[in-house]
Amino acid sequence: MIKNYFKTAFRSFWRHKLFTFINIIGLSIGISASIVIYLIAHFDLTFDKFHKDGDRIYRIVTNFSFQGEPGYNSGVPTPAGDAVIKEVPGIVMSAPFFTMYDTKVVVNNEFNAPKTIKNDGQMICADERYFAMFNYTWLKGSAKTSLNQPNQVVLTTNQAKGYFPKLSYDQVIGRQVIYDDSIKTTVTGIVEPFKEHSDFVFHDFISYNTGLTNSILKDNFRMQWNNVNSQSQLFVKLGEAAEPAAVNKALTTMLHKHDKPRPGNSEDLMLEKLSDLHFDNKYYNFDNVRSADKTTLYGLLGIAVFLLLLGCINFINLTTAQASQRAKEIGIRKTLGSNRRQLIFQFLSETFLITLFAVIISVGLTPVILKLFAGFIPPGVEFSLLQQPNLIVFLLLLTLVVSLLSGFYPSLILSGYKPVSVLKNQAQSNSNKTRNAVLRKSLTVTQFVIAQFFIMATILVSKQIHYMLNKDLGFKKDAIVYLSTPTKLMLTNKQPVFMDLVRQLPQIEMISVGGNPPSSGGAQSTVAVYNDGKKEIKMDLEQKYGDANYLKVYHLKLLAGHNLADQDSSTGLIINNTYAKLLGFRNPNDAVGKRILHFEKQKEIVGVVADFHQKSLRSVIKPLAILHPGERKFWNRTFHIALKPQTAGGNEWKTAIAGLEKAWKSVYPEDDFEYHFFDESIARFYESEQQTSTLLSWATGLSILISCLGMLGLAIYTTGQRTKEIGVRKVLGASVTQIVALLSAELLWLILLAFVLVSPVAYYAMHKWMQNFADHTSISWWIFILGGGVMVVATLFTLSFQTVKAAVANPVKSLRSE
Structure with missing residues (x-):
């Protein structure tokens, strides 16, 4: 009996090779994504689960x-x-x-x-x-x-x-x-x-x-x-x-x-x-330790579910669309004694085989995908069926779930035909036809909703990344190199020597020494107290350290007062405009000369700088003081070097880096020479968003691909069913354009319906995501129009392969039997 089921299944696959191919490809894409995402999720979710009393x-x-x-x-x-x-x-x-x-x-x-x-x-x-x-x-x-x-x-x-x-x-x-x-x-x-x-x-x-x-x-x-x-x-x-x-x-x-x-x-x-601990990105974890993001992880799981759902929708649509072609087979089987339960098992076994083929293909693709996305996938994620029994269990469950999800409804439809009606060529009543058509349209709309959501989300994330990377942050970020030495005890004596060597390089514009750059991942804060004569104003104050050239290297704009000088190393500081306003000074000049209690010492405000972003655009601008590092070793260890502009096609910066390394090795021979371009450090703030953008781009591409495969299958079936109608219309004078428009109109209306449904959902999701940023771009109306337009173009391009072929066919061939 089981052998007969599989033999019949293979015959059906061979008879409908194209539809079988579309189903396997659609499912294998979703299953491949699911395997990779499962590996990532299992890897991250098992961190520090082994500690006693964890x-x-x-x-x-x-x-x-x-x-x-x-x-x-x-x-x-x-x-x-x-x-x-x-x-x-x-x-x-x-x-x-x-x-x-x-x-x-x-x-x-x-x-x-x-x-x-x-x-x-x-x-x-x-x-x-x-x-x-x-x-x-x-x-x-x-x-x-x-x-x-x-x-x-x-x-x-x-x-x-x-x-x-x-x-x-x-x-x-x-x-x-x-x-x-x-x-x-x-x-x-x-x-x-x-x-x-x-x-x-x-x-x-x-x-x-x-x-x-x-x-x-x-x-x-x-x-x-x-x-x-x-x-x-x-x-x-x-x-x-x-x-x-x-x-x-x-x-x-x-x-x-x-x-x-x-x-x-x-x-x-x-x-x-x-x-x-492994997921909470609000808090700094440990140095050189990767933190995962639960939102991203849940997003990955959602993408896996959606891609699997798209593959299942293709299967249901194509199977129910072909139902009439298997009607006589079902009628004969029932006449010969097959009951409905046996027929359901037959059709589910066919679905299981297709899913199994898709899983086998996915298992072969997974190592390739892991290598292809090595930069995105966390280090330590591995794929080994023999050493990961949990992965085998996952694949078995995935095969069963997808088989049931894809095959249950079509098996109910196909097994429900009455043999008398089937053998009289009345396979489906009008109500059944209508019900099946409504189901197919509903599932197709669901595909379009998912695909358009991915398109819109990808466009917005890309727009936000462009905004973050190109926004004026309040300082210069291009052509600046910074480097630090861990040799704290040697800094006081040797830093002037290194700085003198650097100044002699013709490609160097200026050098400063201090602590972190204006915008960095880490921050130090302390309590500062200002007494305006009526009350004390206490608040947390972030600190940056830099000598007199610090403001000049980064082009920080001085609104009032003067720059830091060596004599200010213990008595003076510069504050940002945000702090000046919170102290009650609407005019920055009024803050100059006032004194605050800082690290239990009275210090004078010698200047006010324009606000700049101390961290990424996720964070608000906070009260800040810039202090001269003086003799403080820990905050006197980073060199900030401004390079002169590079000529078009020139290698001045390459020469400058080589000169810096030579100077470094002559002064700090035991320390490695490691430098960072400041603009690249700023870009690294948004690695998570850039990875999200890459992920959404792939998800969008795959969802469009799966949807287009399904549309192509439906177009092939629809044009096959309407061959004589097309022939009659052409004989009566219909043009190729009119025929193509007729065949494409239904799906275009479904895209429009999906657009109406997905737009408010996409807007809400985008608005929630934007709340992660203190400063962000706008959600423009054209994002939605472009998302819908991309889907329309992809649909028309896919349908054109079959609709144009059907429209230009010779009507004599389709009407010959008449």
Whole structure:
């Protein structure tokens, strides 16, 4: 019986080769997308799911509100690490640690020859509390003793082999590792890194007490309640009966006890689930660790569902359209004793075979797609059926679901024919014809709705990206290079030497030294206080550091006062216009000369600059102060270099970079030369949107392709059914244009209906997406017209292959039997 089902199915496939091909291609596209998206979703959703009591582990983060605008920081005031255990009920364990970036590492190998190693920033200052919360496997040392003294370090096995490649783990213990030339540590333990997917990829664990006592690190730790630094991370474990809402309230009470809230602003400590760590892009995660985006992930899943749905719609449309061609087969089968259940099973088995072929094709395409989209797909996503049993289960479920979704309704229609009517060539009653036609039109409209939505969304995202990349951000971003050195102790003595060498290069216009560029991913803020004689105005103030050339390199516009000078390094600062207005100064000149309390020191406002975007356009412009770096080593380590204009076809910039590298190596021979073009750094702010645009472009292309395949199939069937009608019309004088218009009109009306239905939905979705940006482009009316127009053009192009062929056919051939 089963063998007969499959034999009949193959005969049907061979008889309708074109329709079978269209169905398989449509389904294989959707299934291929589903497999790749499943791999991505499974990869991201399994991060840090293996920790013991993981559902009770949280990170404490800081939420700000500034004049109604929210702000987020993954760090906490450093003293909170000890205070939460004493002052917050419900917390049974805390694990504070401090992340370290741009650190130079020097080790002595087995021949006692110093070896400098470039570090990737995945190191922290931690103690036994970290290892009590996160269960590493210890090979040497112990969590209780290996990090309880200053100047101790624990390494992962990979890092131990990297530092000391020819030594056993026993021999590595007791070896010295030097960080930033002054932090001399002794290896006291070795642990295995997590084998599962995790954001905790640290490999150097310096004892927390080292950070509290070392003169270089101590300045960054800042044991002050009014200072929040994203490097100061705090994880806690709640008791089994603890309520997160109550703990959140207690955390904020503790914070306000030690640091009173500012009028007009708010600052709260909140719990963030460990399971949200990998997805919450509001907070800075860890250096060189990729964060996923749940919105993007859900969007991917939605695209997979839509593409699968389009393939299923094609199958249903084409199968029901061909129903009359199989009517006699069904009538004979019923006459010979087949019941409806057997016929349903026959048609479902055909659907299953088509789906199975599509799955097999998709499995072969998946490795190719993973390579093709390697830049978009997260590192670590792999495809291996033998090593991923969950993927096999997913494919089996996908095959069954798609088979039922595609084949259930057509099997009901086909198996419902009455043998007497069928054998009298009355396969379908008028009501059945009408019902089937309405279904096909409804499904076709659904296809057009999905395709037009993708088209409109793609156009808007592209428009927003163009707006972000070309908007005047308040500073110059072209022809500027910046580079930083991790050698903090050497900066004070050697930076003037490097700057002098750079000034001698003919391609260099100007050089400045300071902290981050005007717009950057990281930010530092502190509480600033201004007293206007009647009241104190306290608020969080972001800070940038730069010498007198900083404003000139980036063309920051000075509205009032004067530029920073060397004598302003400890007494003066420049503020932005936003801060001046919040202090009550409508005229920027009125702010000059006023004094504010900044880092517990009175400083004079010497100038006011025009507002510029400190971060991406997702964020509002916040109060800002620009300070002279002076002797502050940490904020005196980035060189900002303006290049002279490059002639058309010239290589002046290439020559300039080569000159910079030569100067760098002569002054900092132990440090790698790494430079960044500022405009490229700005563009990287919008990598997520650019990836979304790429994803939508592919989804749009695939949805149009699947829809057009379905339309082509319907056009082939429709023109076949109306062959004699077309012949009669041509004999009576109808032109080719009139015939083509007649055959195309129905689908064009369906596109118009889909346009009316999708436009409000697309507008709502676009409006919600735009709310992610503080500054964004407009949702123009032409986006919708263009979206509908693209669909009309694609439809007419697809239909022309068959309608024109039918319209120009010789009517004698179609009417010969008459």
